[in-house]
Amino acid sequence: MRTFHVGFEPGHPLVRVRLGAGVLAEIGSEMAALGLSRALVLTTPEQAAQGEAILAQLGPRAHARFSRAAMHTPIEITEAAIAAAHGADCIVAIGGGSTIGLGKAIALRTDLPQIVLPTTYAGSEATPILGQTANGIKETLRSPKVQPEVILYDPELVATLPANLTVTSGLNAMAHAVEALYARDANPLSDQLALSGIRAFRDGLPQVVADPGNLDAREQTLFGSWLCGTVLGSVGMALHHKLCHTLGGSFDLPHAETHAILLPHSAAYNAEAAERELAPAAELFGGSIGGGLHDFAASLNAPLALRDIGLAESDLDRAADLAVKNPYWNPRPIERDAIRALLQSAWQGTRP
Numbered sequence: 573m574r575t576f577h578v579g580f581e582p583g584h585p586l587v588r589v590r591l592g593a594g595v596l597a598e599i600g601s602e603m604a605a606l607g608l609s610r611a612l613v614l615t616t617p618e619q620a621a622q623g624e625a626i627l628a629q630l631g632p633r634a635h636a637r638f639s640r641a642a643m644h645t646p647i648e649i650t651e652a653a654i655a656a657a658h659g660a661d662c663i664v665a666i667g668g669g670s671t672i673g674l675g676k677a678i679a680l681r682t683d684l685p686q687i688v689l690p691t692t693y694a695g696s697e698a699t700p701i702l703g704q705t706a707n708g709i710k711e712t713l714r715s716p717k718v719q720p721e722v723i724l725y726d727p728e729l730v731a732t733l734p735a736n737l738t739v740t741s742g743l744n745a746m747a748h749a750v751e752a753l754y755a756r757d758a759n760p761l762s763d764q765l766a767l768s769g770i771r772a773f774r775d776g777l778p779q780v781v782a783d784p785g786n787l788d789a790r791e792q793t794l795f796g797s798w799l800c801g802t803v804l805g806s807v808g809m810a811l812h813h814k815l816c817h818t819l820g821g822s823f824d825l826p827h828a829e830t831h832a833i834l835l836p837h838s839a840a841y842n843a844e845a846a847e848r849e850l851a852p853a854a855e856l857f858g859g860s861i862g863g864g865l866h867d868f869a870a871s872l873n874a875p876l877a878l879r880d881i882g883l884a885e886s887d888l889d890r891a892a893d894l895a896v897k898n899p900y901w902n903p904r905p906i907e908r909d910a911i912r913a914l915l916q917s918a919w920q921g922t923r924p
């Protein structure tokens with residue numbers, strides 16, 4: 573089992589990270605080390621039984637369970653969770669980005685410390701970023717208040733992740749790292765974190781798909797998730813994340829699948845403008861970043877086409893309009909016709 577403490581910017585809290593099979597059993601000792609004794613345990617409805625098991629594990633250190641976490645952190649659910657948090661002195665979140673997002677939203681408003689146990693590869697646990705939705709509009713903020721204090725990565729928790737979510741969630745994590753390579757504020761440390769994260773998934777994902785219970789490979793991919801989440805939290809994102817937020821927010825497309833489908837296309841869009849920055853990643857996928865990522869995703873049976881996850885072809889014009897509406901930095905200029913062509917290609921699932 574590995575334990576380390578990391579902090580990147582002045583004013584941001586030091587994060588305690590533990591990684592290894594069996595670390596799930598350490599929630600109580602982590603609470604004790606922080607002087608905490610009344611945990612609010614968070615899950616989605618689908619993972620309520622896992623939350624119940626944690627309540628039993630924590631015994632007198634358990635305060636209550638709230639199992640209504642939902643994608644994109646709707647504000648009404650946060651308000652209900654804050655009511656359930658009354659009397660608690662910490663949050664224990666077990667789940668993917670949705671559950672961790674709810675913990676962050678509560679922490680933003682209450683300052684309760686967070687102990688998180690990720691069960692997907694999305695990487696939210698490693699960032700000071702919170703996306704939340706009010707009146708159908710999703711907004712993203714950055715604050716040291718939302719960064720979880722303790723992350724417990726237990727490979728046994730991702731071993732139950734269904735094959736499709738294993739693959740799409742892994743590609744979601746890789747997307748953070750690919751965009752970090754050409755970020756305007758990239759630096760030598762973020763480059764190394766990003767490349768190590770991409771490599772961890774390039775090597776580990778095929779192994780966990782072939783053998784979901786392979787705990788060594790699950791640990792390698794969880795470590796990749798921490799690397800990719802950490803770069804997401806450290807440098808700015810560009811075209812790929814903006815497109816995913818547009819498609820997720822305005823067309824209600826599922827988060828991880830949308831990332832998985834768009835990644836080869838957004839990487840290809842930027843391939844020439846960021847040739848030098850992307851070169852080490854392209855090398856990991858046979859020399860072509862867009863085509864190589866497409867082949868990698870196809871080899872893992874990832875969804876490849878937006879038409880297969882609910883986007884209508886008639887939505888592509890509006891999606892392109894929305895994607896170019898608010899200008900943002902990207903290595904290649906954001907041009908409406910080129911974005912429309914990218915979306916067409918991603919809708920059809922064509923190899924870029």
Ligand SMILES: NC(=O)c1ccc[n+]([C@@H]2O[C@H](COP(=O)([O-])OP(=O)(O)OC[C@H]3O[C@@H](n4cnc5c(N)ncnc54)[C@H](O)[C@@H]3O)[C@@H](O)[C@H]2O)c1
Nearest residue numbers: 616618643644668669670691692694696699701732733828
């Ligand atoms: N703020 C950030 O830094 C950040 C980073 C990445 C993602 N996100 C946010 O996270 C959300 C998406 O998170 P996600 O992709 O992890 O999905 P999720 O948390 O919504 O989980 C998807 C489904 O899989 C289930 N699940 C999770 N782990 C499981 C497991 N091990 N076994 C069986 N079922 C399991 C969940 O209960 C849920 O039903 C989005 O809202 C996204 O915006 C935020």
Ligand SMILES: O=C(O)CCC(=O)CC(=O)O
Nearest residue numbers: 701702703712744813816
């Ligand atoms: O919660 C969000 O949507 C913000 C974090 C983010 O951009 C990561 C992602 O899209 O995977």
